[in-house]
Amino acid sequence: MSAANWTFLHPSTFVLVGIPGLEAFHVWISIPFCSIYIFSLLGNCLLLGVVKTEPSLHEPMYLFLAMLAVADLVVSTTTLPKILSIFWFRQRVIRADACLAQVFLIHSVSTMESGFFAAMAFDRYVAICNPLRHSSILTNAVIAKIGLVVVIRGAVLLCPHPFLLRGLPYCKGNIISHTYCEFMALVKLTCADTQATKTYSLTVAFLTGGLDFILIVLSYILILRTVFRLPSKKARIKSLGTCGSHVCVILVSYTPAFFSFLTHRFGHSIGLSLHIIVANIYVLVPPMMNPIIYGVRTKKIRKVVLGLFRFSSPRDIKPGK
Incomplete structure (x- = not known):
């Protein structure tokens, strides 16, 4: 293959x-995106x-929530700055290496988020179904190991994605009809046989998000x-109340994730703009939405946050101060 053909089929941007x-x-x-x-x-x-400063929040649920918050920051920071540069300054060009790095970070960290949801569901299961052993089962060491396994799983299983994409010939051009670099959006630009690549992607999706969702439901x-x-009815309501926040977060996260995943592969009749x-x-x-x-729903967090923003009343201020 000539150097010109190689450059055309493997663009640098x-x-x-x-x-x-x-x-x-x-x-x-x-405007809403930036907000x-x-x-x-x-x-x-x-x-x-x-969570870091309040000792009463050093519990499994809140530690897993802190891990989820870090993952949320990575996902949004990986995508939003580039999206805003496209919208505001029309800086649409992205280097191929940066594009592949964005693919890896978005998909691997999203996989980690799914794992943290499953870990939080396990915490709720132990807290409600085996409350006397909750502190002995979910020790700080166990929590750290679960978090490490979730991170390693996401990094290892999604690591091949950039390398699979790098070797494909992009004979349909280098224009991505999207606001960020996404795995299937890049696959659609190639004219090579991508059946193995798609199969691997679907397998990873099932082994991570799909399996996590099954464990959460179980x-x-x-x-x-x-x-x-x-x-008693009061005890039932109290127990279910401790799961309310987790269920709401799962619905907010999984609903658009499943819709986006399915429409990319099977929803060919859905408009491209709607999908994006x-x-x-x-x-x-x-x-x-997660924080x-x-x-709003967790009393401990709400109490600490309100305490941070509480102003002293006039009667608390002594004369001369």
């Missing part, structure tokens, strides 16, 4: 279009600060069975 058909509204779309990113940064940083089936065996908007919701909205949901 890609061009991100943004949202096709809505280019005239990119500046207006950037979401700012709230994500503030919410997750505040959540991490609260955990809640066992939780519900235990809760409905409790003698949903894909952006998948990476932007959950990082903003809000836990901040």
